[in-house]
Amino acid sequence: MNKRKDLTARNFPSAKDEARALQPRPDYDGPSSAYKLAFGDSEFLLRDELRPVRMQLELLKPELIQTEQGIKSTIVMFGSARIKPREDALKTLATAQAKGDAAEIKRAEAQLAMSHFYEEARRFAAIVTRASAERADPIYIVTGGGPGIMEAGNRGAYEVGGKSIGLNIVLPHEQHPNPYITPELCFRFHYFAMRKMHFLMRSVALVCFPGGFGTLDELFETMTLIQTGKCRRRPILMFGREFWTRLIDFDLLIETGMISAGDEQLFHFVETAEEAWALLESTYDLHAMPASGDGV
Incomplete structure (x- = not known):
């Protein structure tokens, strides 16, 4: 008998223990029964009134999970799911x-031209992953977590032996999640708002590649939060000056x-990795950061 262990023993069984120990109750386990534990009742959790709980x-x-995995700082990579790796774009062409x-050829040529963003991502x-390992x-x-630029980001980390996150x-x-995300860091969301919140919670920078409505939504929400002081300032890097300046007339917004x-200083145009x-x-004086094992 370990008397010392008795000092820290649980006073009540955990919810997990009780849920696992439940015995079948044929008379009350049917679909219309209210007998299930509330937190184990998926139909109950999916009711409209439970939306705040699901959020x-x-x-x-x-x-x-990210706290348990020691994830403190992230760089968020946004961009189109439609941008293909060069080898795939060549096959399409x-x-x-x-x-x-002719119309299909023109679209395929545009995809091939955009594929260099996949390679840069x-x-x-x-x-980032190789430098961070030290x-x-x-x-x-x-x-x-999807295809295109998202896949390129997870793939780059995977190919140098590092972990990466997919939301x-x-x-x-x-x-479908792309195959390069670290499995224990591959999450799935129902609510866009919660997903976008998690993009920014640990981010030290946003790196934005060409994209459509979703990319613009994520980019402008981040800019708005920084512009209005709702979150701390952090670098926003936009790959491809020609693309972004054709898409958005920042000078007109100022004029x-x-x-x-x-406000145009909230972001920087870049062309290469x-x-x-x-x-x-x-920006972060990363050369001066201590390497692993050097102490802080």
Whole structure:
């Protein structure tokens, strides 16, 4: 008998222990029965009135797991799910050329031109992950967990032996997580708001590649939070000056007073993975950070 252990023994069984020890009750385990434990009753948890509870769970689960995994700092990578790796874009172009469809060929050529962003995203994630492996507090890549630029980010980290995070979202057209996310850090969300909150909670920088509505939503929400002082300032790096300046007329926003002069300094244009990492190294003085084992 361990008397010392008795001092710290639980006074009550845990919910997990009780749930696992439950015996079947044929008379009361049917679909219309109210006998199930509330936290084990999926039909009850999915009621409309339980939305606040489900949102809290989506806040807590990724938070607790990332804390347990020692995730403190992240770099968020946003960008289109439609940007393909170069080898896939070349195959698409070859197929279009074989068909002889001019419109399809034009789209395939545009995809091939955009594929260099996939390669830059992949290289950037590898640079971050490799450099972070030598730090006392690593910086982890986090993406939306899907294909395209998201895949490139997770892939770059995976290929140099590092962990990375994927924050997937349930969509009407099913989105599968890409195969490069660290399994214990692959999350799935129902609520866009909770997902976007987790993107920013640990982020030290946002790296934004060309994309569509979803990418613009994530980019502008981050800019708005920083502009209004709702979250701390952090670097926002936008890959591809030509793309972004054609898409958004920042000068017009300033000229018409829609944003203040100086708001354009919330972000920086970059073209290469090395340029992006050099800017972050300078911003955070990463050269001076202690390596793993050197102490803080």
